Amino acid sequence: GTAILLTHSRAVLACTLAGSIVLLLALGLSGALSLRRTLAAMIAGTALLGAVFLAGDGTGTGDRLLQVGDHAETRMEIYRRTADAIADSPWLGTGLGTFAHGFRLYRSQAVAAPFTEAHDTYLETVMELGLPAGIALILAVASLPALCILGLIRRRRGLAFPAVGLAASTLLGLHAIVDYSIQNPAVAALYALIMGAACAQCWSSRVDTSR
Numbered sequence: 001g002t003a004i005l006l007t008h009s010r011a012v013l014a015c016t017l018a019g020s021i022v023l024l025l026a027l028g029l030s031g032a033l034s035l036r037r038t039l040a041a042m043i044a045g046t047a048l049l050g051a052v053f054l055a056g057d058g059t060g061t062g063d064r065l066l067q068v069g070d071h072a073e074t075r076m077e078i079y080r081r082t083a084d085a086i087a088d089s090p091w092l093g094t095g096l097g098t099f100a101h102g103f104r105l106y107r108s109q110a111v112a113a114p115f116t117e118a119h120d121t122y123l124e125t126v127m128e129l130g131l132p133a134g135i136a137l138i139l140a141v142a143s144l145p146a147l148c149i150l151g152l153i154r155r156r157r158g159l160a161f162p163a164v165g166l167a168a169s170t171l172l173g174l175h176a177i178v179d180y181s182i183q184n185p186a187v188a189a190l191y192a193l194i195m196g197a198a199c200a201q202c203w204s205s206r207v208d209t210s211r
Helices: 002-006 010-030 035-057 059-065 068-088 099-105 121-129 131-154 160-178 185-200
Strands: none
Touching (some): 010 160, 121 160
């Protein structure tokens, strides 16, 4: 919690809280954790985060929360210009990994600094790959937390694994709306590792999954 607050990132804090809530709810609703313990964990986590925040580690984050309007206008302009690029090449896109070069053609005076990422992984993916391939890639990744939900419903053991997978997907999925953490190789590799373990526990060991 202290490490997250020291990043002074509003989005990271909000998405981590959302992922933590999803984790506890997934464990509680699936029966892996009693509802009493789930509620107690939420209260304890909130109290701990508040204590760290008041101790001074969250001062920078609190200051940035008050400055949310300073960056919102720039971000919205980037999103609008990215949408323009998608509209110009909706089917084939500009090419994988070409955002930094392609966006130069759409920059306006409102976007002073050069941007190498769209700060929205979904928009950037669709711009580079086009609508058909971009949406297909997004849905392919989204199928992993969907599988975790099925695992939580139909499985009775190892529920912590799909619960963690669902929580990690919530954290990264929400953060991808306003930033590009999943585009970092280390984050993507760790997410793949987590989801591999999570999805493996969504089937009984008696089920042949080799086909």
